[in-house]
Amino acid sequence: MKRPAVIYDEKAQRMADAMIAAEARHMARRKAELEDCDCKKGMFATAGVTDRRKFLFAAGSSLAGVAGAASLAQAQDKAPPGAIHFNVPDDPTKEQGRAVNADGGYGSRSQFETEVRWRFPTANENTSWSMTPLDKMLGNLTASGLHFERHHGGIPTIDPAKHSMIVHGMVNTAKRFSMTDIKRFPSVTRKYFIECSGNGLTEWNKPTLKTVQGTHGLLSTSEWTGVQFAIIAREVGLKEGGQWVLAEGADAAVMTRSIPMEKMLKDALIVYGQNGEALRPEQGYPLRLLLPGYEGNTHIKWLRRLEVSDKPFMTREETSKYTDLLANGKARQFSMEMEAKSVITFPSGDMKLPGSGFYNITGLAWTGRGRVQSVDVSVDGGKTWNPAHIDTGPENICTVRFSSPWMWDGKPAVLQSRCTDETGYVQPTLQQLIAIRGSNGPFGSIYHLNAIQSWAVNEAGEVANVHG
Numbered sequence: 001m002k003r004p005a006v007i008y009d010e011k012a013q014r015m016a017d018a019m020i021a022a023e024a025r026h027m028a029r030r031k032a033e034l035e036d037c038d039c040k041k042g043m044f045a046t047a048g049v050t051d052r053r054k055f056l057f058a059a060g061s062s063l064a065g066v067a068g069a070a071s072l073a074q075a076q077d078k079a080p081p082g083a084i085h086f087n088v089p090d091d092p093t094k095e096q097g098r099a100v101n102a103d104g105g106y107g108s109r110s111q112f113e114t115e116v117r118w119r120f121p122t123a124n125e126n127t128s129w130s131m132t133p134l135d136k137m138l139g140n141l142t143a144s145g146l147h148f149e150r151h152h153g154g155i156p157t158i159d160p161a162k163h164s165m166i167v168h169g170m171v172n173t174a175k176r177f178s179m180t181d182i183k184r185f186p187s188v189t190r191k192y193f194i195e196c197s198g199n200g201l202t203e204w205n206k207p208t209l210k211t212v213q214g215t216h217g218l219l220s221t222s223e224w225t226g227v228q229f230a231i232i233a234r235e236v237g238l239k240e241g242g243q244w245v246l247a248e249g250a251d252a253a254v255m256t257r258s259i260p261m262e263k264m265l266k267d268a269l270i271v272y273g274q275n276g277e278a279l280r281p282e283q284g285y286p287l288r289l290l291l292p293g294y295e296g297n298t299h300i301k302w303l304r305r306l307e308v309s310d311k312p313f314m315t316r317e318e319t320s321k322y323t324d325l326l327a328n329g330k331a332r333q334f335s336m337e338m339e340a341k342s343v344i345t346f347p348s349g350d351m352k353l354p355g356s357g358f359y360n361i362t363g364l365a366w367t368g369r370g371r372v373q374s375v376d377v378s379v380d381g382g383k384t385w386n387p388a389h390i391d392t393g394p395e396n397i398c399t400v401r402f403s404s405p406w407m408w409d410g411k412p413a414v415l416q417s418r419c420t421d422e423t424g425y426v427q428p429t430l431q432q433l434i435a436i437r438g439s440n441g442p443f444g445s446i447y448h449l450n451a452i453q454s455w456a457v458n459e460a461g462e463v464a465n466v467h468g
Helices: 010-034 072-078 179-184 212-216 229-236 261-267 430-437
Strands: 128-131 149-151 164-169 175-178 188-195 219-228 244-249 256-260 269-274 288-290 303-309 341-346 357-366 372-378 400-408 413-421 454-457 463-466
Touching: 010 212, 164 229, 175 179, 175 229, 179 269, 188 269, 212 341, 219 229, 219 357, 229 261, 229 269, 244 261, 256 261, 341 413, 357 372, 357 413, 372 400, 400 413
Parallel strands: 164 303
Antiparallel strands: 128 149, 164 175, 188 219, 219 269, 244 256, 244 303, 269 288, 341 357, 357 400, 372 413, 413 454, 454 463
16 A cells, blocks of 8 residues: 655654665765776576676675785775775785784784674764664674664773772662672673664655665664573562662763663673674673663663662653654653664665575564564565575574575566564564554654565666655
8 A cells, every 4th residue: 555655854864864865875885996897707506697797786795906015004994894905816825924923913804804884864973873784694693893872972992900880879888889899799691782773763654765774774783792690689679669779871862761670680681792802892891781572772881870760760861862753642661672674785775686596585683572483484465475484593582594496587576574483472463563653743653663664676686765
């Protein structure tokens, strides 16, 4: 059913235009990197195509080697972020490779891998967010350097030797814990996703951004290491009636959120490790709160204080922000749990298939309610569904990668995925969500958009973001 055209208000339109422009700049850079490179060769054995140089597949990129010696500083200027430029020999078997530790002792990625996050172009660069290139991720974990960001007061520089976390309020004994104190406690390591509840906020009323990085890029999965809050709670002793915990960060915004004590005792972690090393500064170094399955805004970074209370603190982030508008104009509050969701990452927006033939549809699915039970895939806009293969073992509150074989006949198609979690919750259509939430905000309900995503493939193989 075709929906009526939507007109944004002036402020929302400026925001949408800025997001579109930022995505367009990133897409232009990616296209430029693909020109005159052989990285597209041999991606698929596609029927009817014999010249593999014709293959256009926007899921990879590389840079040609640049001749001439250069200093390390000059080499870094030539290389993409996180890499160092080295001259490429005609035959690597005829020359000695570079010396061990030539990169200074901390590894770098290949100079031919160029994917980066792109930032929402706010006027104030300290209050913004960046998007993970989901279509370029391999496996089920996000590279630490590509984990999405959301900041309200910039990224603070904190000396871990001077940092501490205070636990006080309705406790028997208020205590201050240094980083050394925290690391003395028994640790656990768990894989969890974090998703911003504003993920896809521009997509409620009409398709706005072109790529999966734009529509779903506020999602990342890491392996986290830290201490269970329940252990800290035993150290301080909880008084009867303590039902909420205020978590506070040490950034310039002094980010604060009220968290139910039930959640804190169930599975909250005080983490200092990410993917085998210390947290990245942009992920909360040296300490952050990790709340499995809750919206990203509650995972307070640069954690410095936990205050136990008998009621929520009604902070800005849970009153005027991070509430969900309903169709009647009222808003639901403390809607922190992220519900079942999935997205096809290949083929996805701004890609182009080289021709009819076999393709392996791939994507990610996740739920804040527990484990993903199943994923279905449709190639006809939801008229028929087929079960996808879960390629990674389902873990609690962790993304899974799924795949589904598809023999494309060269005719227009609409690709969709639908996640069902272990509670029986089924990912809804956009129409089902709007029937509950309405379209009252500047973009609609703004937060918690977990609707089925549609990618339309035309006869030329071009993939576009559409509303199914």
